[in-house]
Amino acid sequence: MNVRRILAGIAALAGCAAAGAVQGEAFPARMVRIVVPFTAGGLADVVARGVAQELTTRWSQPVIVENRPGANTIIAAEHVARAAPDGYTLLMANDPTLSSNQYLYRKLSYDPVKDFVPVINLVQTREILLASRKSGLASVEELVARAKARPGETTYGSYGVGSKAQLDAETFSSLAGIRMNHVPYKGVADVMAALVGGQIDVAWVGVPPSIPMVEGDKVRLLAVAAPQRIAAFPGAPTFAELGFPKMVSQAWFGLVAPRGTPDGVVSRIAADVSAVVSQPAFLDKYVTGVGLEPWNQGPREFGRFLARDRAEYEASIRNAKVKLD
Structure with a gap:
């Protein structure tokens, strides 16, 4: 008999025995x-x-x-x-x-x-768009206008290549018809520090780490990527309200x-x-x-x-x- 078939049979029997043991105990x-x-x-x-x-x-x-x-x-x-x-x-x-x-x-x-x-x-957690206060950006409309006027000059931070933050930024860029410059960091804390310090203009971040930064007036909240406004930031508009209904992320x-x-x-x-x-x-x-x-x-x-x-x-x-x- 083929050795591989014998080994496969033994493995199958072992799996059945293990499953039986699990099913037999509370x-x-x-x-x-x-x-x-x-x-x-x-x-x-x-x-x-x-x-x-x-x-x-x-x-x-x-x-x-x-x-x-x-x-x-x-x-x-x-x-x-x-x-x-x-x-x-x-x-x-x-x-x-x-x-x-x-x-x-x-x-x-x-x-x-x-x-x-x-x-x-x-x-x-819903993703939200934050802007550095040093960027001078006060709205999504201003972000889009600046990025269109000076393609590639507006910077966004993320917590790594391939991260949700990068994918959200690129998705929005595609929807808005703009091009921004990606600056990757090691983690969310580094992104927040860069926003506060003005090393980057904007970033997509989850709600929990953003609460103290927004409430402390260290960054500006531009919009939330949710179907409707969220309890954590009830005064912040959704992207849908601003003309981007497909910009939803969690x-x-x-x-x-x-x-x-x-x-x-x-x-x-x-x-x-x-x-x-x-x-x-x-x-x-x-x-x-x-x-x-x-x-x-x-x-x-x-x-x-x-x-x-x-x-x-x-x-x-x-x-x-x-x-x-």
């Missing part, structure tokens, strides 16, 4: 890990730790957060993709992990579609499990996490209180959202002509 029967592809202290990490703390109490089992940052979330995603499909290893994914990386990299060490099953999409964080995780386990995790993130105290501390918006999409809804998100990213990346390898 989940969870031991420690659960939530792998976060970012360093400790960031938004995804804080939300994950809030969820982990509540689940530890609810499940009477330890739920821990493990940080595996780097490579545009690829390191963490690859690790979880290869974990046992039993619900005991989860990934706090975001849009690069499951939507944009597959179009930014020619060769990816994991498959965003085939290697994971959606569990629950937790939160989102970033999100959600939990996924390795493909093959039993449906019953996925449903249990989704239901319990949904109950956790629906609590007013949790929302106030970890979501709305820091400028995020609750999403709470279950497995099916999350899956449908991912299909739309991937299509939008594919078009955006093709338009921006960005590749990371």
Whole structure:
């Protein structure tokens, strides 16, 4: 008999045995890990730790957060993709992990579609356009007029080539018929510092890190990339109000499990996490209180959202002509 067939048969039997063991025990029967592809202290990490703390109490089992940052979330995603499909290893994914990386990299060490099953999409943040006060720009109209009058002179910052901030800027440039100069930085904090210091003119940034900067009058908020005005900045116009209805953008964080995780386990995790993130105290501390918006999409809804998100990213990346390898 072919050796490969024998090995494949052994692997299949092992997989069935593992699945049977999982289905035969009440989940969870031991420690659960939530792998976060970012360093400790960031938004995804804080939300994950809030969820982990509540689940530890609810499940009477330890739920821990493990940080595996780097490579545009690829390191963490690859690790979880290869974990046992039993619900005991989860990934706090975001849009690069499951939507944009597959179009930014020619060769990816994991498959965003085939290697994971959606569990629950937790939160989102809308992207907003900020201007440096030193730029003298007070409106989107002024930005467009200046960029048209002096093509390539207006600068925008992003937290890296291929980042959402760059894709948003290039999408808007295409819609407005303008050309701006891209200045990449290492992270959002560096972009904010550059805006305050006047090294760049504008930048697309998420709501949470923008709140203290806008409220402190250190930067100027020009518009929000949302279908309607948002609670964090109710006085700020949407791009649709300014004549750009297609300029809509959000970033999100959600939990996924390795493909093959039993449906019953996925449903249990989704239901319990949904109950956790629906609590007013949790929302106030970890979501709305820091400028995020609750999403709470279950497995099916999350899956449908991912299909739309991937299509939008594919078009955006093709338009921006960005590749990371």
